[in-house]
Amino acid sequence: MAIVYNQNIDGHSVLAIWKIEETEEELLAGLQLKQHELDIISSLNNGKRLLHWLSTRLLLRTMLNTSEYIDCQFDADGKPYLVNSDYHISLSHSYDYAAVMISKEYAVGVDIELIKHKVKTIKHKFLSDIELAQKQLGDNIDGLYVAWCAKEAIYKWHGKKGLEFKQHIHIKPFKLKKKGSLNAIVELPNGTRELSINYFKTNDGYMLGYVASPS
Incomplete structure (x- = not known):
């Protein structure tokens, strides 16, 4: 297992990234799985989806540093949680990487994405005209991915359906760097929050955003 980032x-709160280089069999060898999880695996067939599922679970197990069975499930809104554990968790994956964030105290959200030019074709779906007028966004591919990862991380942090990227999450102007942070205004059902989101770009063309904050 190649953990390329552990911070x-x-x-x-801890964030770790793992480069997926193992086979399905090698990943399975490091996990304890029950029948409901084996059923999930069989439904994924082979390929990246299966490797992503297995790698996030093995990375989670490694971060928690336990040989005990870890029961990772999803609630009705699709938010992952650990049965019989008070850790908050967030999972993400993209192509050759898996990312996991855990915290004893805070709700967390993480998103990793392979940077592609096609993000320009969907920018109006997740950014308002006001956001797109910011010079660090607009047609800047890196900036667009920072915004996407930030909003996805916030969505996972909130963990409830109904939060719309364009309507409810507003990226404030920020200075685009290879590694930095930005603030976002989030319109939640119980009021407005301002969150700080960190991000960084990897040397091989991925963007990652993450947030840890009381829910």
Whole structure:
């Protein structure tokens, strides 16, 4: 298993990224799985979807540093959680990478994406005209991926259906860097929040955004 990034985000939260180089059999060898999980695996067939599922679970197991069975499930809104554990978790994957974020204290959200030019064709679906007028966004592919990863991380942090990227999450102007942070205004059912989201670009063309904050 190749953990290429492992960072304590604060006193309570950890983010790790794993480059997927193992086969399905090698990943399975490191997991304890019950029948409902084996049923999920059989439905995924082969290929990247299966490798992503297996790698996020094995990375989670490694981060928690346990040989015990880890029961990772999803609630009605699609948010992952650990049965019989008070850790908050967030999972993401894209092509050759899996990312996991865990926290004892805070709700968390993480998103990793392979940077592609086609993001320009969908930018109006997740960014408002006001956001697109920002010079670091517009037609800047890196900037667009920062915004996408930030909004996806916020969505996962919130963990409830109904939060719309364009309508409810607003990226404030920021200075685009290879590694940096930005603030976003989030319109939640119980009021408006301002969150700080960190991001960085990898040397091989991926963008990652993450957030840890009380829910």
